[in-house]
Amino acid sequence: MKKYLLVQQYLIWFLCGILCLLGFFTNAEGPSSLIYRCNDSTYVSSSTYATNLLDFLFSTRDDALTHTFFSSTVGNDPSDRVYGIFMCRGDVNSDVCAECASKSSQDVLNYCSNQKVVFAWYDYCFLRYSNRSFFSDSTSEGENIGGCALNVMNVTEPAKFNQALATTMNEVADRASNDTRQDLKFAVGEANFSTSQSVYSLAQCRPDISSAECSACLRSAISTLPQCCPNSRGCRVGFPSCIIWYELSQFYNISSPPSTKGKKRISKAAAVGIALSTIFSVALFVLTFVILKRRSRKRHVFETQEANNEDESLTINPESLKYSLGAIQTATNNFSINNKIGQGGFGPVYKGTLPNGQDIAVKRLSRSSGQGAEEFKNEIVVVAKLQHRNLVRLLGFCLEGGEKLLIYEFVPNKSLDYFLFDPEKQRLLDWSRRNKIIGGIARGLLYLHEDSRLRIVHRDLKAGNILLDESMNPKIADFGMAKICGVDEFEGNTNRIAGTFGYMAPEYTTSGQFSVKSDVFSFGVVILEIVTGKKNSSFYQSEDSRDLLTYAWEQWRRGTPLALLDPTLNNSCVENEVLKCIHVGLLCIEEDVDRRPMMASVVYMLSGNSVTLPTPHYPVVSLRNTSKSIHEEIESDRSDTKLLVGSVSNSSSIELQPR
Template structure:
């Protein structure tokens, strides 16, 4: 074989080998990419509420052994509350950090859905007036959420326990109202997502060392897209006495549903009485109608908690009653937004419109205790305009 033929043969071999080598390298890189993508997808919780995705979800996951050790295997001594979807325990991590562990009911038909909902939502929310999600645990049948520990229990413990009411003077109550308003405003307008909580109530507001409020329990929350203002559902979840009439009766919810709940909560903070207290007494009125009656009679201070009689700001109390009544008006369009409410609470230069008659929520004890067993899924629509042991955390009805 001559030198020319050898040179040609070498070039031919090189021409064949190099493309093959490049192809193998590209194939290897492609396999690595797809394996990594598949592994990431496998380790990510299923997407909910319009395809919102959690990234690095594995960094939020706790081993079940660690959770069991932290709570002394879910000891009754560590139990600090219970809601509609499970019990809450205080725990201590190996580094000494306190945590609150929400252990969902094993046989709860909604447990998995509510679990994923809270993980998807709360992991993305960072605000000083929201309880911070530290992580979650999936082990066997266990579905567990791990939150920051908030030491002073829930707002209802201080508002409605006679021995504790005196610890909330007027300045603390006003500060708590402001903090709750900021937290809801963040959910509605300032976070990356527009979130409707759907269960704003005293037992879902926790208090830290300095009595700063932190909104908790996002198991019933829903995400709205940017231009969405309202949605419909066949499954009514929430708590009697806090649900807006359009939601309780027709399954329509919006940011104004949370505003209504906030208004009820404001009136409870002022009066020191549950809205449901009126349902369970011989009085014919609920808290809203009682507050309206006193307002119309020119005696709004009759609503004030008697433990506050010696230390309060008359103008602030009357203004807060005024704001509360604006929030619970029957027509959602007449209720202010949370942005306006925050301004109303922080500035006396903001003029308040006259409130109209609120939505009176008379309900018989039979309706309050009516058992509901069937559930249906939410049906979202888009419109371009516009941990307390003795309280059930959700109630289900079917809209008319």
């Protein structure tokens, strides 16, 4: 039986390869990683420069329908003038170009709020603006500052791969810099580095610069590859005037004029495919199609596994992430009780100090905890390559002597709930800090959902999993329950519900459906907790307001939303900001998933000064008041109740009772 399944699998993979060559499953979409840079020169939101910038950004949406590249100058006064450029990737059509223009013009302000000089490379377009003219110039200020986004996996034959990569990169750089087409300096190519694998490359420059300047920019980008992404299976390096990009799968449009090799290869593959079609049955074809589609939905673009299913944790995490047990024991004084700084649902957390003086936080998974090898591996895989100022950074791990240890950067001010729900300590959180924390959490979630190399649903966002650094900036932590979705996936299903009472979205607790909107719901709860200083899971005001969510909506409906405000804030708050946060929080906790905003919209609503918000509806009924209908296993997590449900029935409600 095993032999038969193995043969069948080989047949499926072989046919899939032919079908991919024929174009059935060609993935022409790149990963959703954003490369951007902002300088420190800022403008006031109410200034003329801000108005001119908005005029330029809004104009890009219409102009992109008819132009792949355009520059614009907005403003009469040189001191407030905005110089802007927009460019589409050389292989995309006008619809994709316009869609990218719309996205970039909306969310670039979230990444570079109130900053005058910005450039951003999206999947399909490029946006740049400044308070100084940079047109037809690649030597202006900041041209040598770039960024990169890399694949988390490495190639298996680095010597052959790097040789092929150098060949194709130099080739596309030459062709792009010498491209004579109007408004286009663009080229793609490929090179084989094994009998079955090729590396695909792309290079593009701003067409307003000279060929020599384009070549210099591309060579500079290529020279950074060994430092930025050594032996990586995919990488992008973007500068203010050019970009290079390579992958092991074809990510660009094969009908692009420069891609002549691809056309020949497809034509030959078509002939092979026609011959093979007489051998394989229709049933096998359908089976292959279904399997491939399912796998492609589950697989994110920047994490393509080898066919031999090698261990994910070992592949993604280099040796440099491994710590010895002895080193961690020394750092934590052998897990001394005096070094213990917290207790999570899966085990204690200790502070440690490495020999170089660096402070660390060590999450020690207890052997009796619910987090086993899979959850441990999951947390490493998810967090290892995430880089954002509002996410806690994973430094490494240890699997030795029966111990499972995760080593994180040390965040000195403990978690948000430590301050927020303590009558004395919550006074340290004035409104300015609370508003800053709300915005930081929102940007961290946006990165997880849309802008990281992976699309990640956290599934356990709560005040206890928001750590605060020395400046009280928030950092999202604890990714043990996170789920990785494909680049085009926003939701999934599970028969093992994991989360914390009071924060879980209704569709998740009743049917196991999780999505980025599940995190949005949790974020809405956190917003209302931050505003009120009250915990949803233990809130009780009256019979009509069974939890914090319904109480908040009742106050909103009555026109008295400021009654929600934590009394300790006194006069430190800005009324408009408070009202906006409450409004956004109510939109996030909508029972109807479709009515909840995406995090990109949430960030925009929180940062915008003149945004018209939809009217919120009555929120979901508290889980405390629904009937029990599925098996549940509850673990104590600080004063929260953590839920791990073993199976899900077809019923539509559950009841949770904290111990």
